[in-house]
Amino acid sequence: MTHIIPTSISKTALDSLHAKISAVDAGWLDGGVASRDNDDADEDDTSNVIITGQPKTKNTPTHTQHPIHIYAQLLQQIHSGIEMSQKRRQTPLVNAGYAARMATMTYVLERWIDSVIRRWVSSQRGTESGDESNNVQYLNVVLLGCGLDALGVWSKYVLKHSLNRVLEQLHDVMDETPSFSQPNVKVYEFDARDNCVLKQQALEKSGLLQLSTTERNERVKEGDNSCCLVLARGSICLDGYTNESDESDYILIALDLRDTVDITNDNDGDTLNRRQTSTLSTAARIAGLDPSQPTIVLSELVLAYLGYEGTNAVMQSISIDLIDGNNLSLFACLEPVFPVVESDRDDSTIVLSVEESYARDYSRQFLRKLQRGKSINISKPQVNGTDSSLCLHPLGTDEGNIKRRLGTCRLVNVSFATLREAVTCVARAIRTTSTIGKEFLIAKEPFDEHAALLLNLGCYGVVCSFPTDNNQSTVRDICPWHKDQPISIVLDSGIQVKPISSSSEDNQVRELYGRLYQHLYCTFPAIRKMVKSALKNDLLVESPFDVIAPSVIRDRFQIQGGEFWVAVHTNNADNDSQSTVVGCVGILRRRANTPERDTSSTVTEYEIQRLAVDDSHRGKGIGKCLLRAAEDYALQCLAREEDGNAVSSQIKLCTTTPECLVAANALYEASGYARVGEYMAGVLPLHVYTKTMGLKM
Structure with a gap:
């Protein structure tokens, strides 16, 4: 026709x-x-x-x-x-x-x-x-x-x-x-x-x-x-x-x-x-x-x-x-x-944000302009089951x-x-x-x-x-606005490593991190102090009962040039949507003016933090996958910087872990991290590890 x-x-x-x-x-x-x-x-x-x-x-x-x-x-x-x-x-x-x-x-x-x-x-x-x-x-x-x-x-x-x-x-x-x-x-x-x-x-x-x-x-x-x-x-x-x-x-x-x-x-x-x-x-x-x-x-x-x-x-x-x-x-x-318009009539019970209200009114103006020119077929299908007759x-x-x-x-x-x-x-x-x-x-x-x-x-x-x-x-x-797909890894056991996304997962991370090291508090008071500091700072959740809100932990890490992941296990027995956090890790980019940062170097430095795996899920490769997610993220950032002709051509990953956490030390060493230093926090020895990576290494 x-x-x-x-x-x-x-x-x-x-x-x-x-x-x-x-x-x-x-x-x-x-x-x-x-x-x-x-x-x-x-x-x-x-x-x-x-x-x-x-x-x-x-x-x-x-x-x-x-x-x-x-x-x-x-x-x-x-x-x-x-x-x-x-x-x-x-x-x-x-x-x-x-x-x-x-x-x-x-x-x-x-x-x-x-x-x-x-x-x-x-x-x-x-x-x-x-x-x-x-x-x-x-x-x-x-x-x-x-x-x-x-x-x-x-x-x-x-x-x-x-x-x-x-x-x-x-x-x-x-x-x-x-x-x-x-x-x-x-x-x-x-x-x-x-x-x-x-x-x-x-x-x-x-x-x-x-x-x-x-x-x-x-x-x-x-x-x-x-x-x-x-x-x-x-x-x-x-x-x-x-x-x-x-x-x-x-x-x-x-x-x-x-x-x-x-x-x-x-x-x-x-x-x-x-x-x-x-x-x-x-x-x-x-x-x-x-x-x-x-x-x-x-x-x-x-x-x-x-x-x-x-x-x-x-x-x-x-x-x-x-x-x-x-x-x-x-x-x-x-x-x-434009957004979906739910009905042809104005409903005083519907509360719209300024952005939603503007978009709805603007879309109606746009559609009326097209209809005056008779340049489109007015009949349109429904969008997601809602009436779209007033919107384009x-x-x-x-x-x-x-x-x-x-x-x-x-x-x-x-x-x-x-x-x-x-x-x-x-x-x-x-x-x-x-x-x-x-x-x-x-x-x-x-x-x-x-x-x-x-x-x-x-x-x-x-x-x-x-x-x-x-x-x-x-x-x-x-497309300079393009964002890399979030790094997500699925293990054979069905456990998924993904960016933390909700306040519910925030609360589970706090519970996991606060529980894992309790058996060490009496022997090493410094560990109790470290955990308490983490829960009051980067793992802080101000509204613990708002379980459907976005993750504030992720926002906190992203603002500092980093990211935060969780390993989740789905409880299929009751509800597919119910999942349990069984591990976590975060990564932060070190600023150029931090004491730990070598300002004369062209290597971009990142710090791995809060790596933890639930005792009942160890031995399944979760820690290794969490660490890999953090490393892949740093490499993605390096790739973006090279596209923009940045000076950095390598990244250095740094982390510190107590000597008494034997499994964590073994994981870092098995993953190619070199132990470059040691210092004491009271009576607690802390090991410092680093790993240098590049896109073509």
């Missing part, structure tokens, strides 16, 4: 362009130094990362152009190609929101291109194996609902910029001048016909696109219906960057992404032998897209317009027909993420719901963050790893709507899906 595209979609594309240019003109993407009351603001404070600052002054200095500044210039250039289009300045709140969107999407695209290029250069030099890296001829950049955005054109600049930077670094370090041919970029943009016509005219009149004279308006039919229109093929024209190939590097395709076709798969090993897919698959094939080459598919506030079934069909097309052919490929989207869920309602939804469409290995979380990490990454300046994404105009901005950014989600289990450092490089 073919839908009629409303002209309001073209207005939406133009409004989006105006809003992005307004944010650029307001200086949100500038990196120059602006006047600030506190120049040493804590960058760990989320509210300060994007919305703090004073009005921009006329003498604000600028830094060397960053690729995002080229993106901003291209937006202006595209606007110059649209007849009778006047810029409209938006409110500071709107400017800030669009700046967050632009910063996040450009960052993902730039880092993906840079990641592919680095892998490709390594494969050409023989330092990395893998067909995906070795056979890169070009990078596919696919924009769904491209509108009047400049991302596609900008990707050509980013590719050349990345190639030049990587090859220059190779020459400087290795005194090596590569002779291999360089990959190009191919841009495929898909949108409604009205938007495509406007985009073609804008690119052509602004001089950014040179059309091929023999390939215009190719109407393609699938069965009895026209499924897409190849509106334009040509070459992107940027100063200093020419298309050295005779092949077009820009293809503009008009189609309705809501249209679907039934596809029969003859592969008996495929569980989806017959599936409904978007016409996007057909359009991409006809446009000549080769999915065996690295492909990134970008979607910004597009899926919200497609309805539930349309979104599923598009995501299946992306997962199966666009990104499955190369392990370096990626799907990235930015879409609304393009992908899902929260991280878990979104990952399950994408999983049904074969989009796995998902990294998710709210836009608030994502742009905070992007801003920090750009400021610390580039010359753009410390004022990137800092207000250069009067701005006092901090709370409204944080609430608004929390209503959007950023999703990146990789076709395979990519190297975690690559995922973190592209």
Whole structure:
């Protein structure tokens, strides 16, 4: 079935362009130094990362152009190609929101291109194996609902910029001048016909696109219906960057992404032998897209317009027909993420938080806007058994719901963050790893709507899906908000080692730690003193009866750069949900200014604490697994620091244990820890152990 595209979609594309240019003109993407009351603001404070600052002054200095500044210039250039289009300045709140969107999407695209290029250069030099890296001829950049955005054109600049930077670094370090041919970029943009016509005219009149004279308006039919229109093929024209190939590097395709076709798969090993897919698959094939080459598919506030079934069909097309052919490929989207609304009527008995209330009201406004444009099918399925008629869920309602939804469409290995979380990490990454300046994404105009901005950014989600289990450092490089999966180990006995999660487990840890050493109190009063100190400090629980609250012990360790694990045994006899803590361990990162820390060393030091195993469960390997969890955590932290070009290349694990705890001393020595010292606590000898580790040791 073919839908009629409303002209309001073209207005939406133009409004989006105006809003992005307004944010650029307001200086949100500038990196120059602006006047600030506190120049040493804590960058760990989320509210300060994007919305703090004073009005921009006329003498604000600028830094060397960053690729995002080229993106901003291209937006202006595209606007110059649209007849009778006047810029409209938006409110500071709107400017800030669009700046967050632009910063996040450009960052993902730039880092993906840079990641592919680095892998490709390594494969050409023989330092990395893998067909995906070795056979890169070009990078596919696919924009769904491209509108009047400049991302596609900008990707050509980013590719050349990345190639030049990587090859220059190779020459400087290795005194090596590569002779291999360089990959190009191919841009495929898909949108409604009205938007495509406007985009073609804008690119052509602004001089950014040179059309091929023999390939215009190719109407393609699938069965009895026209499924897409190849509106334009040509070459992107940027100063200093020419298309050295005779092949077009820009293809503009008009189609309705809501249209679907039934596809029969003859592969008996495929569980989806017959599936409904978007016409996007057909359009991409006809446009000549080769999915065996690295492909990134970008979607910004597009899926919200497609309805539930349309979104599923598009995501299946992306997962199966666009990104499955190369392990370096990626799907990235930015879409609304709203809560579930329980009923159509307001219920005075329901108490909502400020964040929940804002999200509910904003979602209703968003949905009414879509309904006015008649751009989606109003009928939507229920979400988790609740009525969602007043709310919009393009992908899902929260991280878990979104990952399950994408999983049904074969989009796995998902990294998710709210836009608030994502742009905070992007801003920090750009400021610390580039010359753009410390004022990137800092207000250069009067701005006092901090709370409204944080609430608004929390209503959007950023999703990146990789076709395979990519190297975690690559995922973190592209998605700086990505968090490693919590370390969890399951023993053959069924006992699980996992991060402590609840107040109930906090209480059990306190009981276990306070009970284990009671038989030593009379002989060694120092042990009684140590246990008492631990229970009053890092193992303190202020509300012991709030058993469903989150773990305060874990929060306490995480604040100090560490983590805390418990070994739990499930009591299957009565209730699967009942579990008993039978062991625990914590790890803390030593600060640089602590007396124990060697400040001249580049080795990062961690201290292992509170390692304990219940007497009745010893001999099952629990202590060894707890220790391994702590070591793996420290190595994960080291990997993240190496991704950020930190100085540390090794970690040193330190621990102290009483001589009388024979089993604990034996465990450390069997696990590769060296005894490096001893001191006395009264009459109690204490042994000091250390172990040095690295990623390649």
